[in-house]
Amino acid sequence: MKKFKVGCVQATPSLFNKSKTMDIVLKWIKKGFEQGVKLLVFPESFIPAYPAGLAFGTVVGSRTEPGREQFREYWDNSVEVGAEETQQIAKWAQEYEMYITIGVTERDSVSKTLYxxxxxxxxxGKLMGRHRKLKPTAAERLVWGEGDGTTLSTFNTEIGKLGGLICWENYMPLARMSMYQKGVEIYVAPTADSRDSWNSSLIHIACEGRCYVVGSNQFIRKRDYPEHLQKELATDRPEILSRGGSVIISPLGKVLAGPLYHEEGLLTAEIDHDEIIRAKMDFDVIGHYARNDVFGFEVNGQPDMEKEE
Known part of the structure; x- marks a missing residue:
């Protein structure tokens, strides 16, 4: 499929409510289908929301019982791979004839760790695979465990070579290179970062990888939290906890849609694989611009690019 439409969702989940957020996911899938989208990208940890502003009752050296209860509530509303929610999204992907990438907080039923x-x-109608964030940032380390190289996944699909990284993993040069070395063509970058500098980073990635980049973020306000959690939010945080900033960028760094701020919305743009070829005329990070005689690169455990079944 040389040309197709990609959709980038900027939306507000039902925070800490997995069931209601699934209804929201379906709503945006239907919107994407109505606009002819073949790849729909959702934000980081859309189910059950990125827990912006919460401290889970922690300071260095101390935890509280109410904080542990917040973690339990978050765990209960997180997604188990292979269970009901992932089966349902796979069915929707088939019904609405699109590829879907979505950020979730994943719970491991054996270890109880969240990712x-x-x-x-x-x-x-298939869950092709997953990627677990390699390095949670700052206080995220309390909530999420670390992934490893075995989930640095890329997929050779009917719409092109698909892969990506989550939020500040995209600041890790070697993590980016793990995507480039697989020839990624559509690079998804779900995030919780809504600063202007973030979009500058995504433009750099598009130019560096000569790939399309789709950056998706949530739009979240304090009042979107359940009432019993609103009083737990850090008092110095503004009402708008995430203003969004979702964007779609071409392989030469041109912004095709967005950035979208301060509201929900669906961004769309056309992906044209010929544009990737044009962009690689003068720069190809793993081809004619590489110096394999000077540099060596190896990723522990990274799987081969998976061919879609």
């Missing part, structure tokens, strides 16, 4: 995870679904 910030990016899931990939195909229009054939």
């Amino acid at each position: 910030c995870t990016l899931l990939y679904f195909s229009p054939h």
Whole structure:
């Protein structure tokens, strides 16, 4: 499929409510379908929301019982890979004939650890795979465990080579290189960063990888939290906890849609694989611009690019 439409969702989940957020996911899938979208990208930890502003009752050296209860509530509303929610999204992907990437907080049923995870679904009704965030940032480390190289996943699909990283993983040069070395063409970058500097980073990635970049973020306000959690939010945080900033960027760094701020919305743009070829005429990070005689690169455990079934 040389040309197709990609959609980037900027929306507000039902925070700490997995069931209601699934209804919201379906609403945006339907919007994407109505606009002819073949790849729909959701934000980081959309289910059950990125827990912006919460401290889970912690300071260095101390935890509280109410904080532990917040963690339990977050865990209860997190997603188990292979369970009901992932099965349902796979069915929707098939019904609405689109690829879907969505950020979730994933719970491990054995260890009980949570992970910030990016899931990939195909229009054939399959969960193609997942990527677990390699390095949670700052206080995120309390909530999420670390992924490893075995989930640095990329997929050779009908719409092109698909892969990506989550939020500040995109600041890790070697993590980016793990995507480039697989020839990624559509690079998804779900995030919780809504600063102007973030979009500058995504433009750099598009130019560096000569790939399309789709950056998706949530729009969240303090009042979007359940009432019993609003009083737990840090008092110095503004009413708007995440203003968004979702964006779609071409392989030469041109902003095709967005950035979108201070509201929900669906951004769309056309992906044209010929544009990737044009962009690689003068720069190809793993090809004619590489110096394999000077530099060596190896990723522990990274799987081969998976061929879509």
